[in-house]
Amino acid sequence: MSILKRFISYYQPYRVLFFADMFCAVLVSAVDLAFPQILNFLSSNVFTQGRDVILSSIGYAGLLLLALYILKYFCQYFITSWGHIMGARMEADMRLDLFDHYQRLSFSYYDKNNTGEMMSRLVNDLFDVTELAHHGPENIFISVLKIAGSFILLLMINVKMTMLLFLVTLIMVVFSIERNFRMKAVFMDNRVKIAQVNASLQDSLAGIRVVKSFANEEVERNKFCKSNQDFLASKTRSYKMMGGYHAWNSLFTGLLYIAVIVAGGYFIAEGTLHVTELVIYILYINIYVNPLEVLINFTEQFQKGFSGFKRLTDILETQPEIIDKPDAVPLDQVRGEIEFHNVSFRYNNEDDVLHDVSIRIPAGKNIALVGPSGGGKTTLCSLLPRFYDVTAGSITIDGKDIRDLTLKSLRSAIGIVQQDVYMFSGTIKENIAFGKREATEEEIMEAARNANIHDYIMSLEEGYETFVGERGVRLSGGQKQRLAIARVFLKNPPILILDEATSALDNESERYIQQSLEKLSADRTTIVIAHRLSTIRNADEIIVITDEGIKERGTHRELISENGIYSNYYHMQFEGLESATPDYDQYR
Structure with a gap:
């Protein structure tokens, strides 16, 4: 019932259109009846009269019928066009609601779910909802109206024959309900299987360069072939079930006509039914049977649309883990003083990635995090904008717990350049402007200059209007990195997180970018995650984090003099040592 109520709620904005559609449906049914x-009336009162009466009446009868069918034409046009438009609008509303909900869901949801399957729910699952939204109420309403109307009129002609008709109809209804429950599971399985096909396709196409570089096209083909065959098997089961369903109902429809012919012949022989009454009865049988067939076909349509809508509601009912508190306040006048108080964090039920970490970063200072992969550096930075919430402890900005702040104001105050740079499909200008949507062209160009990418952009034939391709495929790694840095320049936040921000740059570009980042970092709180230690020599404090927590902290000179983890790491990079990794165990 909750799913039905949610579905009905989408009719609310279009209730005028809905009732107009139903009114037209009433008129169409009335004309048919x-x-x-x-x-x-003509057979009983006109065609039995003389030639003059027939000729004088038939013209009026023709005009009346013509008027009725012209009315039916306009009503049918409205039902078919605007009824479907209403369904399409509802589908668009559902798709927008689902997209908005995807935007609200936390990182943890995306960690556990495949992008291709999420896209399938957004696109494929809603295809049949348009038909259900339009034809659902209309088919039920018209069919019930026609069945009830024709049934009453049939009773008026012959009660005994109509009760026999009702008995066969009852058997059809019971059969349809039983098959309906069986079809529900099959159509839901169809949705799951096509989602797996989409997931396999998305995964293969997104990694097509890796696939080709390893010459593993056949491997990907086999993976896709399996999901494709699973979907085919599921569709085959559904078509077999549909075939039996429609064949049995076709047989039941035939039984209706057989019952009418046999019973009609008997009643004519008994003298309780006239031949003309049987002809009229058969005409009403057609009106009676047609909506029955519509309802039978609608059962299949309903299950397809319902299974798609059910998968949509499954997502809409998923609650984001990271949300604003009811009394959350905006973060304003940011100084940038950050403090991690005894912070611990784990993903799901795994072991702690961070355990009892405490760091205080004064406003305007530049702090660098170094250490082996898996030590929790990126995780620590992901906690600051609340991509995840701490398992224990707290994080404050200017003395305010970040869980008491609105997410929009918190994340607006933090600029992030990640190691894995993402470029949106569009122009260079649009990608830079992502940092500030209302930015002027001059501001965008200034940001590009600060990121040392302006000259390159101007050398392109279309300049800032150059399309970068999907995921920035037409740009080099260093160029994408500098565009990402330009976004942050444009955003101009009081707090910066630079996660390997210069990792993809050559030495010359790194030198220019480092100067730009130092300019950007001035009087701003900056957290730098770096493996290339040349980028953090001038940091106010360097913190060494391993899987056991904070092991060292101090300035570059202080840590070098301690001859510990940082010193070992530094000498590996700048003195040509070929050891695979520092031996962190000796410092535990």
């Missing part, structure tokens, strides 16, 4: 009655 009126035709046999008009024919019955």
Whole structure:
């Protein structure tokens, strides 16, 4: 019932269109029901009269029927066009709601779910919802109206024959309900299997360069072939079930006509039914049977649309883990003093990635985090903008717990350049402007200059209007990195997080970018994650983090003189040592 209520709620913005559609449906049904009655009247009262009466009446009857069918034409046009438009609008609303909810879901959701499957719910699962939203109420309403109307009129002609008809109809209804429950599971399985096909396709195409570099096209083909065959098997099961379903209902429809012919012949022989009444009865049988067939076909349509909508509601009912508190306040007038108080964090039920970490970063200072991969450096920085919430402890900015702040104001105050740079499909200008949507062209160009990418952009034929391609495929790694840095220059936040921000740059570019980053970092709180230690020599404090927590902290000179982990790491990079990794165990 909760799913049904949610589905009905999407009709609310279009209730005028919905009721107009239903009104037209009533008129169409009335015209269909009126035709046999008009024919019955003409057969009984006009066609039995003389030539003059027939000729004087038939013209008026023709005009009446013409008017009725012209009315039906306009009503049918409205139902078919605007009824479907209403369904398409509802589908668009559902798709927008789902997209908005995807935007609200926390990183933890994306850690556990495949992008291709999420896209399938957004696109494929809603295809049949348009038909269900339009034809659902209309088919039920028209069919019930026609069945009830024709059934009453059939009773008026012959009660005994109509009760026999009702008995066969009851068997059809029971059969349809039983098959309906069985089809529900099959159509839901169809949705799951096509989502797996989309997931396999998305994964293969996103990594096509890796696939080709390893000459593993056949491996990816086999993976896709398996998901494709699973979907085919699921569709085959559904079509077999549909085939049996429609074949049995076709048989039941035939039984209706057999019952009418046999019973009609018997009643004519008994003298309780006239031949003309049987003809009219058969006309009403057509009106009676047609909506039955519509309802039977609608059962399949309903299960397809319902299974798609059910998968949509499964997502909409998933609550984001990171949300604003009811009394959350905006973060304003940011100084940038950050403090991690006894912070611990784990992903799901795994072991702690961070345990009892305490760091105080004064406003405007530049702090560098170094250490082996897996030590928790990136995780620590992901906690600051609340991509994840701490398992224990707290994080404050200017003395305010970040969980008491609105997410929008918190994340607006933090600029991030990540190691894995993402470029949106669009122009260079649009990608830089992502840092500040209302930025002027001059501001965008200034940001590019600060990131040492302006001259390169101007050398392109279309300059800032150059398309970068999907995920920035037309740019080198260093160029994408500098565009990402330009975004942050444009955003101009009081707090910076630089996660390997210069990792993809050559030495010359790194030198220019480092100067730009130092300029950007001035009077701003900056957290730098770095493996290339040349970028952090001038940091106010360097913190060495391993999987056992903070092991060393101090300035570059202080840590070099301690001859510990940082010193060992530094000498590996700048003195040509070929040891694979520092022996961290000796410092534990």
